[in-house]
Amino acid sequence: MSTSATSTLSPGWRPVVARSVVFRHDRVRGVDLLLLPERVVVLRGAAGGIVALCDGERDVAAIVAELARRHPDAPVDTEVPAFLGRLYDEGWLR
Amino acid sequence: MTGPPRTGDTTPTGPRRGAPPDPDPPWALLAELTHGCPLSCAYCSNPVELNSRSAELTADEWADVLRQAADLGVVQTHLSGGEPLLRRDLHRIVAAADGAGIHTQLVTSGVSLHEDRVAGLVEAGLRSVQLSVQHPEPGRAALIAGARASRAKERAARLVREAGLPLGLNAVLHRANLDALEALVDLGLAWGADRIELANTQFYGWALRNRDALLPDPGQVARARHTLERLRAELAGRMELVWVAPDYVDATAKPCMGGWGAISLTVTPDGTALPCPAAAELLGADAPSVRDRPLDWIWRSSPAFTRYRGEDWMREPCRSCELRAVDFGGCRCQAFALTGDAARTDPACHRSPDHGLVRELVEAARGPATPDTYVYREPAPSDRTRAPQEARPPQQADPGKQR
Numbered sequence: 001m002s003t004s005a006t007s008t009l010s011p012g013w014r015p016v017v018a019r020s021v022v023f024r025h026d027r028v029r030g031v032d033l034l035l036l037p038e039r040v041v042v043l044r045g046a047a048g049g050i051v052a053l054c055d056g057e058r059d060v061a062a063i064v065a066e067l068a069r070r071h072p073d074a075p076v077d078t079e080v081p082a083f084l085g086r087l088y089d090e091g092w093l094r
Numbered sequence: 095m096t097g098p099p100r101t102g103d104t105t106p107t108g109p110r111r112g113a114p115p116d117p118d119p120p121w122a123l124l125a126e127l128t129h130g131c132p133l134s135c136a137y138c139s140n141p142v143e144l145n146s147r148s149a150e151l152t153a154d155e156w157a158d159v160l161r162q163a164a165d166l167g168v169v170q171t172h173l174s175g176g177e178p179l180l181r182r183d184l185h186r187i188v189a190a191a192d193g194a195g196i197h198t199q200l201v202t203s204g205v206s207l208h209e210d211r212v213a214g215l216v217e218a219g220l221r222s223v224q225l226s227v228q229h230p231e232p233g234r235a236a237l238i239a240g241a242r243a244s245r246a247k248e249r250a251a252r253l254v255r256e257a258g259l260p261l262g263l264n265a266v267l268h269r270a271n272l273d274a275l276e277a278l279v280d281l282g283l284a285w286g287a288d289r290i291e292l293a294n295t296q297f298y299g300w301a302l303r304n305r306d307a308l309l310p311d312p313g314q315v316a317r318a319r320h321t322l323e324r325l326r327a328e329l330a331g332r333m334e335l336v337w338v339a340p341d342y343v344d345a346t347a348k349p350c351m352g353g354w355g356a357i358s359l360t361v362t363p364d365g366t367a368l369p370c371p372a373a374a375e376l377l378g379a380d381a382p383s384v385r386d387r388p389l390d391w392i393w394r395s396s397p398a399f400t401r402y403r404g405e406d407w408m409r410e411p412c413r414s415c416e417l418r419a420v421d422f423g424g425c426r427c428q429a430f431a432l433t434g435d436a437a438r439t440d441p442a443c444h445r446s447p448d449h450g451l452v453r454e455l456v457e458a459a460r461g462p463a464t465p466d467t468y469v470y471r472e473p474a475p476s477d478r479t480r481a482p483q484e485a486r487p488p489q490q491a492d493p494g495k496q497r
Contacts (some may be wrong), residue, residue: 020221020260022197028119028167035169035197037222037260038289038336040121 016056119167122358134240136468157190162389164194174201192219204250230277251285294340298372347424347443354402
């Protein structure tokens with residue numbers, strides 16, 4: 001599922017959170033959230049930090065490079081595009 | 095674990111060992127901005143006695159409630175009613191919610207939504223719209239809603255999509271439209287909906303008055319479920335189809351509100367705070383008001399919100415039942431409406447000693463459809479010329495006159 005999503009993504013894609021979705025930190029619960037019309041997605045672990053880089057200006061390569069700089073030992077070059085592809089498939093990123 | 099079972103719903107919280115545990119924060123707030131509505135749907139779950147327009151919270155009061163809700167942990171609000179578009183200051187309320195970081199969804203009949211209004215609401219931060227539909231055929235829809243609104247709804251759907259907002263439809267299901275489920279979904283596809291909530295009627299407030307006319311034949315429900323499963327497979331990835339189960343027919347208690355005072359709260363037009371939209375009658379004068387008390391106290395400590403929180407209030411058969419972790423004992427408002435005692439097991443549950451009350455009604459609903467005869471709310475004076483006062487059999491409804 002994740003590979004099919006990323007293979008169809010345009011190379012110049014600059015991910016940004018969809019307009020109907022609110023990405024915010026929940027200070028009450030201490031977690032990052034995606035707020036949708038009938039759903040709340042709790043972003044666990046590093047997920048919030050990845051979505052925070054989806055500003056519509058960075059392309060996927062720039063997001064990966066930034067995360068690789070922050071987390072030199074993490075497999076970001078494979079996992080991050082797959083994660084972004086899943087969020088695109090859900091309609092949460094555009 | 096605790097003392098003797100309670101004998102009624104009048105004991106505020108009862109004796110507890112130590113202080114009650116601090117509840118998790120609420121996720122969502124249902125903001126009922128007005129009870130005024132251009133429709134008089136037979137299935138309306140708002141109370142029989144509605145709040146008057148003059149008693150409504152002002153936009154400033156709503157802004158304060160929304161800020162308090164955000165501080166408490168609320169991240170989503172459904173701006174509903176009645177018809178929230180009747181509030182000329184709706185954009186201010188939307189802006190207040192958005193400013194507090196709360197995701198806003200407008201729940202509307204769509205009547206009187208026009209282009210400028212949509213633009214103003216989007217600018218204020220509105221994120222999503224849920225539109226009610228009564229029936230795919232305009233004449234049948236008018237009979238259910240007590241007013242002709244299909245053309246206005248179609249226009250509203252178009253305006254919402256053109257504004258780039260996600261569109262959800264909400265269809266309350268009952269005897270007169272369960273057989274039209276596929277056509278309802280087709281309507282949603284034609285209108286560009288992302289999601290359709292197919293919500294079997296829950297019998298509260300005004301809907302309880304029309305229960306005999308609304309209750310479906312169990313065969314209708316079975317056919318609708320079959321259709322739903324087929325459509326879900328066909329539309330996977332295109333449209334989300336949500337099914338709200340008919341608890342009477344299923345003989346299964348619903349996990350009402352995800353538990354009393356557990357996930358969300360409702361504030362009514364006059365500022366009454368409720369653990370469930372239908373709880374006004376059950377709580378009576380015990381229902382707290384945001385005009386008198388901080389929302390934080392209401393959520394954490396008020397007798398109204400703590401009374402049925404958790405499991406301490408349960409009696410048998412719930413107390414030792416493994417389903418209590420799934421359905422939380424079912425619906426307190428339904429127990430109250432059907433037995434007069436909110437602490438009894440929900441009579442919709444087949445394990446309830448009162449289940450015979452529900453089973454009898456469902457058995458009586460077996461058989462072919464009869465002409466719909468609904469009792470409508472008195473329409474507002476300005477609507478008197480448009481809304482029918484009496485039900486007519488469906489064959490007399492004239493779709494050709496639909497505006």
